[in-house]
Amino acid sequence: MIIHGARPSPFVRKVIVFAAEKGIAVEVQAAGFGRGAEGYLKGSPFGKIPALEDGDFLLCDSTAIVTYMDALKPGEEMIPAAxxxxxxxxxxxxxxxxxxxxxxxxxxxxxxxxxxxxxxxxxxxxxxxxxxxxxxxxxxxxxxxxxxxxxxxxxxxxxxxxxxxxxxxxxxxxxxxxxxxxxxxxxxxxxxxxxxxxxxxxxxxxxxxxxxxxxxxxx
The missing domain is CATH 1.20.1050.10 (Glutathione S-transferase Yfyf (Class Pi); Chain A, domain 2)
Structure with missing residues (x-):
């Protein structure tokens, strides 16, 4: 699983930490300002960071990404169910x-x-x-x-x-x-x-x- 973005961005950091809390291994690839790997350019059509690349599944926006991660690995959800x-x-x-x-x-x-x-x-x-x-x-x-x-x-x-x-x-x-x-x-x-x-x-x-x-x- 790849996270495209700049680490100091609060939104990118949110996704990186969320993945760590869930025990999901990720690779962070630099992206932003219209520059980045193919997965970023395809997954973030408006050039926003972060973008997620999970095989052939591409997604952007930190809220969407963490929602996906929380559902992907059930357990003690970071987004409570109550x-x-x-x-x-x-x-x-x-x-x-x-x-x-x-x-x-x-x-x-x-x-x-x-x-x-x-x-x-x-x-x-x-x-x-x-x-x-x-x-x-x-x-x-x-x-x-x-x-x-x-x-x-x-x-x-x-x-x-x-x-x-x-x-x-x-x-x-x-x-x-x-x-x-x-x-x-x-x-x-x-x-x-x-x-x-x-x-x-x-x-x-x-x-x-x-x-x-x-x-x-x-x-």
Whole structure:
């Protein structure tokens, strides 16, 4: 099974970690910006990452891919089956993919990626998102996590699910270029994100992507 995309992308990272959590072996091949192997070009007709190639089965979009993976290898599903937990998991993935990513992309792209692409960064947009958009996101997560088991568990139920993974992935990118998430103001959120990062599946993915991220952070 092949995942086409750039490892530092939150959406690609989501799929890589999801596969590891499910015990699905994958090969990651670089793709994006219209460049990639034949499986990527055919599987992602609009040039989005990630794309999946599983034999003759081609698919794009991280949500579609993880849904396929969860069904492909039944067991302890990363997308819970219980109706309320399942619905909440889908909500948190949407929250991570749209609201958190929209704010986080303004910060990470303008402070890291733009320079690598030789584009002029909009640092004012990054600063504004950090000052006005991210605190609202952190406040919401803190309220959810603080009401969980022992004052800070997982986003859905009592275990790590797609909900945690989808929300954490864009926050990880923000953390590469921002120290705005304060333990003094958002202790449960800081603890939760640290526990996500400490999972073997996540720490391995971050180690693999670091050689691509580090040059973006150099002045």
């Amino acid at each position: 109706p309320r937990e399942r619905a909440r998991t889908i909500w948190y993935e949407e929250f991570g993919d749209t609201i958190v990513q929209a704010a986080g992309q303004k910060i990470f792209f303008n402070r890291a990626v733009a320079r690598r692409l030789k584009r002029k960064p909009d640092l004012a947009a990054a600063d504004l998102a950090e000052a006005e958009e991210m605190p609202k996101i952190h406040d919401y997560l803190e309220s959810v996590l603080a009401s969980g088991p022992e004052g800070g568990g997982w986003l859905v139920g009592d275990r790590f699910t797609l909900a945690d993974l989808a929300v954490a992935c864009p926050l990880i990118n923000v953390a590469y270029v921002s120290a705005g998430l304060s333990a003094d103001r958002w202790p449960c959120t800081v603890d939760w994100l640290a526990r996500v990062r400490a999972r073997p599946s996540v720490s391995a993915a971050l180690a693999e992507e670091w050689p691509m991220v580090e040059p973006m952070l150099s002045k």
